[in-house]
Amino acid sequence: MKAAGILVAALVLVGAAACGVPVAGTPVPVTVTPQAATTSVIAVPAPQTVYVQQPPVYVAPVDTSAAQTVIAYYDALNRRDFATAWSLGGSRIAGGGGYTKYVNGFATTSWDTLTVTDVRGNTVYVVLSAVQTDGSTRVFSGSYTVSGGVLAGSHMTRTK
Known part of the structure; x- marks a missing residue:
């Protein structure tokens, strides 16, 4: 189940990064919250902030x-x-x-x-x-x- 949570977190991160067009060189905070499975209960870690940054242009x-x-x-x-x-x-x-x-x-x-x-x-x-x-x-x-x-x-x- 932990692997599923990590996969969901990765997909949310990729989706969030693709949704916006940050100003080049400016860090953009992206909050990642893993989703709980519907068939069992798992502990959901607190959201974390990941910075997506394009190269300085x-x-x-x-x-x-x-x-x-x-x-x-x-x-x-x-x-x-x-x-x-x-x-x-x-x-x-x-x-x-x-x-x-x-x-x-x-x-x-x-x-x-x-x-x-x-x-x-x-x-x-x-x-x-x-x-x-x-x-x-x-x-x-x-x-x-x-x-x-x-x-x-x-x-x-x-x-x-």
């Missing part, structure tokens, strides 16, 4: 429209919404080859973690960690220039 020291544009760009990439990323300036920083080549360039990227380190006017300085589908991580640092609410240019260098 964005860290910005200053809330500016330029930084928010860069964050929105990487948010679109992480959601695999390449059309939005393209319209947020991906088309300007792609380096030629068109939309299909641009999308194919992200085929081996699993997730991007962006840290905004500074904002000076319309220039946003960042460190980017790109987790690859093979489990490796590529790290870049550099800057994006924002103009008219879209990326107008970039200068990124791979550091690892």
Whole structure:
């Protein structure tokens, strides 16, 4: 019977975690209460709080429209919404080859973690960690220039 209680608790946890979309990087408390079997009486332990946390995605020291544009760009990439990323300036920083080549360039990227380190006017300085589908991580640092609410240019260098 103890195994059944653990299974129910695990299912409740999985269901609870799937129901909400927590803000990235913010722990979300999930209360787990095992259900008692209907054919016998078992002791039900007190509810416990489990924290479900997504990896940190964005860290910005200053809330500016330029930084928010860069964050929105990487948010679109992480959601695999390449059309939005393209319209947020991906088309300007792609380096030629068109939309299909641009999308194919992200085929081996699993997730991007962006840290905004500074904002000076319309220039946003960042460190980017790109987790690859093979489990490796590529790290870049550099800057994006924002103009008219879209990326107008970039200068990124791979550091690892």
